[in-house]
Amino acid sequence: MSELPEYKLERVFEAPREMVWRAWTDPDLLQRWYGPGVETIIHEFDLTPDGSWLNEMKWGDNSLYSKMVFQEVAPPSKIIWHHFSSTDADWNSTPNPKMPDWPRLLLTTVLFEQLGDKTKVCLSQIPMDATDAEIACFAAAMSGMDKGWGSGYEILDDMLTELLAANP
Amino acid sequence: MEEIRYTQTQPDLDAVFAALADPTRRAILARLADGEASVNEIAAPFAMSQPAVSRHLKVLERAGLIERDIDRQRRPARLNARSMAAAVDWLNDFKAFWGTRFDQLDTVLIDIKNSKAKEAGHE
DSSP: OOOOOOEEEEESSSSSSSHHHHHHHHHHHHHSSSSSSSEEEEEOOSSSSTEEEEEEEETTTTTEEEEEEEEEETTTTTEEEEEEEEOOOOOOOOSSOOOOOOSEHHHEOOOEEETTTTEEEEEEEEEEOOOHHHHHHHHHHHHHHHHHHHHHHHHHHHHHHHHHHHOO | OOOOOOTTOOOOOOHHHHHSSSSSHHHHHHHHOOOOOOOOHHHTTSSSHHHHHHHHHHHHHHTSSSSOSSSSSTTTTTHHHHHHHHHHHHHHHHHHHHHHHHHHHHHHHHHHHHHHHHHHHHH
């Protein structure tokens, strides 16, 4: 079986690790940064293996629901959860309304590494229990994330910028 | 609860990403970025038969990534930037999902540090 596509994001934060850990695991702090531009409501936050984080992002009359189920919690260095990126209001997993073949479930790992008085956070997401179509969809998207779909994509990107500038 | 509705006019992104998952098809798109081309012209740089290239073109056409002239003998293919732009938009949204959150986390951490510093100052 070939390797699964992976989304990775790393960032160094100017804060000690205990503080960064608290910002991720205290629901009051978490809802201040999770869900930019919209109201984040954390309905449940049980930071234990098999415990859930039930999250609602709300703007106007609209709500987007997602469910995270914790797998491993190792303070202050590691959290692993199952990320159901789209659910109904009863927290049942549903296909993404915009893109049905987007993976419904992503295995999410967050690592907190101490660098003196700073903290490096590494986030990784890998499709789980995914259909071939979901894997292909995620792989195509990921191959466009950093390397830009190869040189071909860079050409396209330039061309798009020109086209969109010409026909706004 | 009111359901979020999306317009039906946007391209089928699943088909777009499935089409983009293949390196040959990405290379064909890169070729077409230089201008429209016939099947023969597209096939030339690839060690591939014309029917094989035609099959790739059909996938790209179904995804709305290219358009082909029906009337003319050569049936040249050309890029359709709209579908491509929709795919790029989706990617940007996904990137923004965690990227913007990390930006906000930065701000929250600075707030915590500042309020701690204030507390310490009052002691």
